[in-house]
Amino acid sequence: MGKVYFISDLHLGSLYPNDNQDIEKKVVRWLDIVKNDAEAIYFLGDIFDYWYEYKYVAPRGYVRFLGKLAELSDSGVAIHFLIGNHDIWMFGYLSSEVGAIIHLNPFVVEHYGKKFFLAHGDEVGWQPFTYRLIQSVFRNRFCQWLYSAIHPRWTFAFAQRWSAGSRKKSVAAGMQEQIETKALKNLEAFSGNYLKTHPDIDFFIYGHLHIVVNEELTDTTARLLVTGDWLNHFSYAEWDGVKIEMKTFL
Numbered sequence: 001m002g003k004v005y006f007i008s009d010l011h012l013g014s015l016y017p018n019d020n021q022d023i024e025k026k027v028v029r030w031l032d033i034v035k036n037d038a039e040a041i042y043f044l045g046d047i048f049d050y051w052y053e054y055k056y057v058a059p060r061g062y063v064r065f066l067g068k069l070a071e072l073s074d075s076g077v078a079i080h081f082l083i084g085n086h087d088i089w090m091f092g093y094l095s096s097e098v099g100a101i102i103h104l105n106p107f108v109v110e111h112y113g114k115k116f117f118l119a120h121g122d123e124v125g126w127q128p129f130t131y132r133l134i135q136s137v138f139r140n141r142f143c144q145w146l147y148s149a150i151h152p153r154w155t156f157a158f159a160q161r162w163s164a165g166s167r168k169k170s171v172a173a174g175m176q177e178q179i180e181t182k183a184l185k186n187l188e189a190f191s192g193n194y195l196k197t198h199p200d201i202d203f204f205i206y207g208h209l210h211i212v213v214n215e216e217l218t219d220t221t222a223r224l225l226v227t228g229d230w231l232n233h234f235s236y237a238e239w240d241g242v243k244i245e246m247k248t249f250l
Helices: 018-036 063-074 093-098 129-139 139-146 152-172 176-195
Strands: 003-007 038-043 079-083 101-103 107-111 112-119 204-206 212-216 223-227 235-239 244-248
Touching: 018 038, 018 063, 038 107, 063 093, 093 101, 101 223, 107 212, 129 139, 152 176, 176 204, 212 244, 223 235
Parallel strands: 003 038, 038 079, 079 101, 112 204, 204 223
Antiparallel strands: 003 235, 107 112, 212 223, 235 244
């Protein structure tokens, strides 16, 4: 019986921190280990700090990571990608080149008799109007078509600088812990409400928050997990059919 792994927020290609190729190599070493017992690997969004597929152009880099994913997929390991708020624009390249299964929305999956609700985390629960508006623009096909008319030279540079600047700003302002606490409460509230109409869910697993969480939801037997990141925690969740654990790759 193979294991099921959940990992998120690698932010490959990020300008902050600037040792991103070291992170990619570390992820590849992790994949080399888990490939021996993995049945499926779920990448829960923000695997890339920015990803946009043009019709004839895919983002530069990530050759070690993508090559390893292709190897695992060819060997029979199911590779699943959920889009995150940094890598929304996956259209088909990863499916055709590495055999990944792309999920554009949260979904429920069953492994070994247990049901998992999987999402990146930014698209569930309450969100400010401005954030929801930006999400709707980013996901709109006509807006995507307009955006694709801009040369990658400009779009990639702009997106990377925006991402790095936003991350630096939140860290410098000392607001990170406050943001994380509020966002976690939002996920807890959403998960609890979801259980009222879907009581058969055993695990809620999210990324996005860049914190490590493995807790039992209040007054339920369901558990909520947040898979951390690979900028600071190098964490992932592992399900072996009996227990689910949060682990760290050193």
